[in-house]
Amino acid sequence: MTLSRRAVLAGTGALVLAFSLLPARAQTETGKGEGPRRRGLPGSLDDTPRLDAWIRVAPDGAVTVLTGKAELGQGLKTALLQIAAEELKLPLARLSLVTADTGRTADEGYTAASHSVQDSGTAIRHAAAQVRALLIGEAARRLDVPAERLRVRDGAVLGPGGARIGYGDLVSDALLTAEAQPTSPLTPAAEFAVIGRPVPRIDIPAKVTGGTAYLQDLRPPGLLHARVVRPPSYGAVLTQVDAAAVERLPGVIAVVRDGTFLGVVAEGEWTAIQAMRRLAASARWRETAILPDAADLPDALRALPSRDSTILERGAPGAAGTIVEGTFTRPYLAHGSIGPSCAIAEWTDGGATVWTHSQGVFPLRRALAGLLHLPEDKVRCIHAEGAGCYGQNGADDVAADAALLARAVPGRPVRVQWMREQEHAWEPFGPGMVASVRAAVTPDGRVADWTHEVWSQSHMMRPGPPGALLAAREIAEPFPPAPPVALAQPEGGGDRNAIPLYAFPTAKIVHHFLPDMPLRGSSMRSLGGYLNVLAIESTVDDLARAAGWDPVAFRLRHLTDARASAVVEAAAQRFGWGRGAPRAGRGFAFARYKNLEAYCAVAVEITVDRETGQVGIERVVAAVDTGEVVNPDGVANQIEGGLLQATSWTLFERVAFDRTRVASVDWSAYPILRFSAVPRSVEVHIVAQPDQPFLGVAEAAQGPAGAALANAIRDATGRRLRDLPLTAGKIKAALGA
Amino acid sequence: MTSMILNGERRAVRAAAETPLLYVLREEFGLNAAKFGCGLGQCGACTVVIDGEAVFSCITPVMLAENRQVTTLEGLGTAEAPGPLQRAFIDAQAAQCGYCIPGMMMRAHALLARDPDASDAAIRAELEPHLCRCGTHMRILRAIRLAADAMRPRSTAEAGR
Ligand code: FES
Ligand code: FES
Numbered sequence: 001m002t003l004s005r006r007a008v009l010a011g012t013g014a015l016v017l018a019f020s021l022l023p024a025r026a027q028t029e030t031g032k033g034e035g036p037r038r039r040g041l042p043g044s045l046d047d048t049p050r051l052d053a054w055i056r057v058a059p060d061g062a063v064t065v066l067t068g069k070a071e072l073g074q075g076l077k078t079a080l081l082q083i084a085a086e087e088l089k090l091p092l093a094r095l096s097l098v099t100a101d102t103g104r105t106a107d108e109g110y111t112a113a114s115h116s117v118q119d120s121g122t123a124i125r126h127a128a129a130q131v132r133a134l135l136i137g138e139a140a141r142r143l144d145v146p147a148e149r150l151r152v153r154d155g156a157v158l159g160p161g162g163a164r165i166g167y168g169d170l171v172s173d174a175l176l177t178a179e180a181q182p183t184s185p186l187t188p189a190a191e192f193a194v195i196g197r198p199v200p201r202i203d204i205p206a207k208v209t210g211g212t213a214y215l216q217d218l219r220p221p222g223l224l225h226a227r228v229v230r231p232p233s234y235g236a237v238l239t240q241v242d243a244a245a246v247e248r249l250p251g252v253i254a255v256v257r258d259g260t261f262l263g264v265v266a267e268g269e270w271t272a273i274q275a276m277r278r279l280a281a282s283a284r285w286r287e288t289a290i291l292p293d294a295a296d297l298p299d300a301l302r303a304l305p306s307r308d309s310t311i312l313e314r315g316a317p318g319a320a321g322t323i324v325e326g327t328f329t330r331p332y333l334a335h336g337s338i339g340p341s342c343a344i345a346e347w348t349d350g351g352a353t354v355w356t357h358s359q360g361v362f363p364l365r366r367a368l369a370g371l372l373h374l375p376e377d378k379v380r381c382i383h384a385e386g387a388g389c390y391g392q393n394g395a396d397d398v399a400a401d402a403a404l405l406a407r408a409v410p411g412r413p414v415r416v417q418w419m420r421e422q423e424h425a426w427e428p429f430g431p432g433m434v435a436s437v438r439a440a441v442t443p444d445g446r447v448a449d450w451t452h453e454v455w456s457q458s459h460m461m462r463p464g465p466p467g468a469l470l471a472a473r474e475i476a477e478p479f480p481p482a483p484p485v486a487l488a489q490p491e492g493g494g495d496r497n498a499i500p501l502y503a504f505p506t507a508k509i510v511h512h513f514l515p516d517m518p519l520r521g522s523s524m525r526s527l528g529g530y531l532n533v534l535a536i537e538s539t540v541d542d543l544a545r546a547a548g549w550d551p552v553a554f555r556l557r558h559l560t561d562a563r564a565s566a567v568v569e570a571a572a573q574r575f576g577w578g579r580g581a582p583r584a585g586r587g588f589a590f591a592r593y594k595n596l597e598a599y600c601a602v603a604v605e606i607t608v609d610r611e612t613g614q615v616g617i618e619r620v621v622a623a624v625d626t627g628e629v630v631n632p633d634g635v636a637n638q639i640e641g642g643l644l645q646a647t648s649w650t651l652f653e654r655v656a657f658d659r660t661r662v663a664s665v666d667w668s669a670y671p672i673l674r675f676s677a678v679p680r681s682v683e684v685h686i687v688a689q690p691d692q693p694f695l696g697v698a699e700a701a702q703g704p705a706g707a708a709l710a711n712a713i714r715d716a717t718g719r720r721l722r723d724l725p726l727t728a729g730k731i732k733a734a735l736g737a
Numbered sequence: 738m739t740s741m742i743l744n745g746e747r748r749a750v751r752a753a754a755e756t757p758l759l760y761v762l763r764e765e766f767g768l769n770a771a772k773f774g775c776g777l778g779q780c781g782a783c784t785v786v787i788d789g790e791a792v793f794s795c796i797t798p799v800m801l802a803e804n805r806q807v808t809t810l811e812g813l814g815t816a817e818a819p820g821p822l823q824r825a826f827i828d829a830q831a832a833q834c835g836y837c838i839p840g841m842m843m844r845a846h847a848l849l850a851r852d853p854d855a856s857d858a859a860i861r862a863e864l865e866p867h868l869c870r871c872g873t874h875m876r877i878l879r880a881i882r883l884a885a886d887a888m889r890p891r892s893t894a895e896a897g898r
Contacts, residue, residue: 072834073832073833073834073835073836073871074833075833198830200827200830201830201832203832203835204826204827204830204832204835205816205819205823205827206816207832207835207838207839208810208819208823208826208827208831208832208835208838208839208842209770209810209811209813209814209815209816209819209823210768210769210770210809210810210811210839211769211816212769213769213835214769214772214836216772216773217769219767268760268764269760269763269764270752270756270757270760270764273776335870336870337836337870338772338774338780338782338834338836338837338868338869338870338871339772339773339774339782339834339836340773340774385834386834386836387834387836387837387870388833388834388836388870388871390870417773419776420774420775420776420777420779633830637830637833637873637876638833640872640873640875640876641833641871641872641873642872643872644872644873644874644875645870645871645872647872648872666775666777666779667775667777667779667780667868668779672868672870673872673874674865674867674868675861675862675864675865675867675874676861676862676865678861678874678875678878679875681875682875
């Protein structure tokens with residue numbers, strides 16, 4: 001095996017991974033579902049078929065729903081309880097819910113890729129329906145009447161002559177240990193009483209009253225606070241530090257140093273922070289300039305060694321027509337959680353319990369067990385909600401920090417929260433990317449030719465492997481870097497949504513997977529989908545313009561999927577596209593997320609201040625088809641969030657770095673959307689599809705929102721901008737050019 | 738030793754005078770609402786109200802709260818008996834992760850106490866120091882508007898239409 005020069009230079013603390021020769025791990029974004037389904041059971045039941053892994057009924061009738069997925073602020077808890085309440089015919093308030101916990105719930109991999117309702121919701125729905133059938137069956141046996149004559153209501157089975165047996169009385173130890181069957185007596189959509197209703201989210205009251213709502217708010221007895229001192233740059237090596245002086249500070253319990261990993265444990269949080277600052281001030285580091293030239297990032301990316309695959313080839317390229325071509329780039333983007341990552345760990349009986357807001361408690365357990373040299377059953381990871389993460393932020397890394405620090409003070413829980421500058425410098429960014437599109441349109445307005453190439457590093461560097469954790473690379477005996485994962489089509493990683501949904505007669509799509517990682521990166525909402533959709537939808541817009549077609553009509557004539565067309569038409573109609581005098585500053589875009597999940601179309605209207613280049617967003621209208629909808633207000637909330645977040649990415653965001661260090665380490669150096677740039681109005685319309693399967697929705701708006709905005713800027717300025725972010729400065733410069 | 742009037746009750750403070758108020762609220766008094774977001778006065782997650790004025794508790798030494806009225810989100814009601822602003826945020830379902838929300842609410846609280854007829858433009862301008870990464874902005878604005886309408890006597894509410 002040859003390591004590249006960069007990895008060697010970076011030394012033992014290397015984060016910059018360059019294992020070009022390592023085969024990529026075959027993996028999906030949820031860490032589940034690769035290969036054929038094992039048992040032919042719906043959703044996550046296929047992995048975890050026992051009914052009582054999902055639904056438990058206590059003798060007193062209390063019902064607990066269990067999920068291996070986690071609440072990330074997306075309203076998942078409420079949606080899953082709605083599903084269970086519907087099928088168990090119980091009021092939602094009577095259910096309790098246990099979320100991702102390696103000690104209690106099914107292993108459902110990562111809560112990611114907008115898969116949770118499909119995976120866990122489907123499992124819970126079927127399990128709940130089957131539990132209901134088992135309880136009815138048991139009641140039929142006891143009452144000696146055919147099951148058809150029994151009904152369920154309010155947690156009891158009702159029979160002829162006023163017979164009534166509560167769920168708790170019917171349940172026995174053995175009843176729910178049964179394995180799920182492939183088919184379930186599901187409640188038809190027409191009879192839904194809870195699914196499809198805008199049920200208020202169960203987590204919001206605590207969040208708006210100062211309740212214990214987050215991991216950050218947990219205070220187990222004996223809690224200690226800790227902070228880590230992170231190196232100033234990737235691969236920096238700690239050469240010297242005055243630990244003794246800090247250990248003498250009042251309130252400091254321990255300074256922990258293991259190689260380059262450095263942290264301090266204290267009685268109080270403010271004490272820990274002050275001690276961390278003292279430690280950092282005395283630390284000396286050996287740094288290496290290993291970062292590319294930020295001004296030249298797109299070229300630097302394209303110059304990296306790549307593994308190329310043609311993910312679609314249709315028809316013979318080279319048809320004649322008006323050519324539109326361009327290269328789109330996006331910088332590295334920060335997840336930018338408003339609450340820096342946090343974890344609590346406790347070391348007891350030679351094992352560790354870790355409270356974490358990781359998106360994958362089971363893979364994290366695997367990684368921590370490796371890091372701590374413990375068998376997996378000696379590590380328990382329990383999910384507790386953090387601030388919104390939008391992919392892999394520092395959650396897993398801080399869990400490793402907490403576990404290492406807790407090991408130094410057995411018997412007392414240790415809480416670590418990262419500082420803002422640590423989150424901004426060390427989180428695994430959404431990767432910088434390049435996408436080139438070349439297309440031709442015939443005089444009668446048909447796309448005749450289409451080529452799309454995309455360059456990207458891995459979007460999937462989550463644990464499992466201990467080496468995916470920062471601390472595991474910093475300790476004196478570091479773990480090898482985790483090999484880069486190329487997520488496969490049809491979901492894809494950097495090439496997510498690179499295949500257009502439009503029926504173009506010829507198309508060639510090439511994915512240049514970059515095994516090297518100039519900056520640390522991993523999953524961030526929609527992965528490559530955001531840039532690929534922006535590239536496709538910008539080009540489609542320019543093709544329509546070149547052919548003299550209205551962009552909405554042009555899209556519709558290239559769509560063959562009726563649900564896609566319905567969403568495009570709904571957005572256009574609600575927006576009033578084409579009605580009234582045409583105004584400069586309108587943009588439209590559409591995509592089906594991953595070409596598999598929710599359909600989303602977005603129309604926007606903007607103004608551009610010609611003096612400053614500043615964009616004012618007047619109106620955003622989105623239409624979405626997400627199959628069966630569990631909670632329409634929840635869907636609207638997520639789409640609104642996606643629209644605004646993608647607006648922020650598109651207009652403002654860029655990780656800045658010099659040749660050694662990440663420079664954008666706070667909110668002034670990494671500006672995001674503030675209220676002054678928030679649209680005047682945002683509307684979300686749901687195109688209902690009852691009785692259709694659930695489709696993932698959380699990330700569906702990212703691509704279309706960014707692309708619609710880019711198209712509106714093109715419309716308002718007459719200039720096509722392709723290098724993200726589309727800042728006021730760039731718009732002003734384009735207008736002046 | 739510092740003492741302050743926290744959510745209506747006089748409380749003595751043990752922490753050193755220069756300790757940022759945020760850590761005193763969270764650690765000494767076990768309050769959850771004020772959040773650590775940046776520690777730099779850039780995000781608003783830690784916002785509380787001192788004598789009617791919204792401040793970043795992460796960069797406010799506790800000594801500056803000496804003998805003053807400090808109000809946190811806990812002072813506006815409970816999950817069981819939410820105050821009007823909290824009610825409005827629940828009704829508008831104005832949270833995704835919600836981490837930014839307490840800070841937003843405290844600044845809105847100070848604004849509405851000062852100017853019950855605050856216009857939409859004034860509300861937006863007032864919230865400029867606050868970041869929300871989930872993109873909940875539209876709902877936050879809607880919730881504050883709902884609260885403002887609910888808190889005003891009916892006659893002014895109608896006059897403001
Ligand atoms: S935490 Fe105080 S402003 Fe960000
Ligand atoms: S709701 Fe998550 S940061 Fe605002």
